[in-house]
Amino acid sequence: MVGLVPPDLRDRWAAFSVTDAHDGPAPIPATNEWARLAAREARTSVRILRITEPMTWTNAVEAGRITDPGITARIVSAEVTLTTTVDGRSEAERTSVELGLEFEGPPTRSTWGFVGAVTYTAIPVGTS
Template identity: 60%
Template structure:
């Protein structure tokens, strides 16, 4: 700018987390990253009645928790495109250089969806179309429990140092437990992972309510399988 996949097997030793999925760096995007961003089709926003509403839109912690809960709650027998359209309906843009950097203005409307579907390493929060179909064949879906929301230290330091110019932009890291449910050969299985998603949000005073700008990092560590 890293996600539930087919059921994992419980490791015989303590699980080793994969490196955080690195999203394309908007401050210094490579030519390849810009080409990948440009290749992403513009996603039409979903129905307004599916958007986050109420108190969750008025506070960044509440919004971050609800956005991540909905983002990672995935029913693979429904349309992946519909899920992307919901992400786009929550999208907000910023001019903050520390967030969008050298991303061309005409590509910034693709950044929200791009950041949750494409990474330069590791799996993204939303599986690829092929993986989505494979999970659909397993009648898979996920449930999510939000464990913690906090402001990343790096973001707090940037604010304290006066490096943030857009008063409406902020950062949050959300920790959650994601449980994937599947059915294979008539047997139900579950697998849980501990995930962490760092994201940027845009809200007051720049815009009236909070919205999603981009995912920064995503990690998923297998915890249990049954």
């Protein structure tokens, strides 16, 4: 939650949360990976499977442990397909992805904004 992020880091938290690969792959590739993907003419498509509110979030709000009216959490489950070209041949890698995200919006802000990615799980499904 924003309140737990030190104030001097809050302006960088959203970007850091989707690029940090310390504990495993990150939702957004590292700088050197972008060059490899560009060389392979990579493109990605995403199919959202479901969006839910985490039960732990709901329970924490109901119990009064989360009191900020402008922050909410969602879990986004999706299938991501990364298509690349290798030796003139197209290859597609499918990955099942789940992201735990936090957003901030009304009544504390006039519009919704991305706060950060709390969790990220990516499981390869197959290639074609």
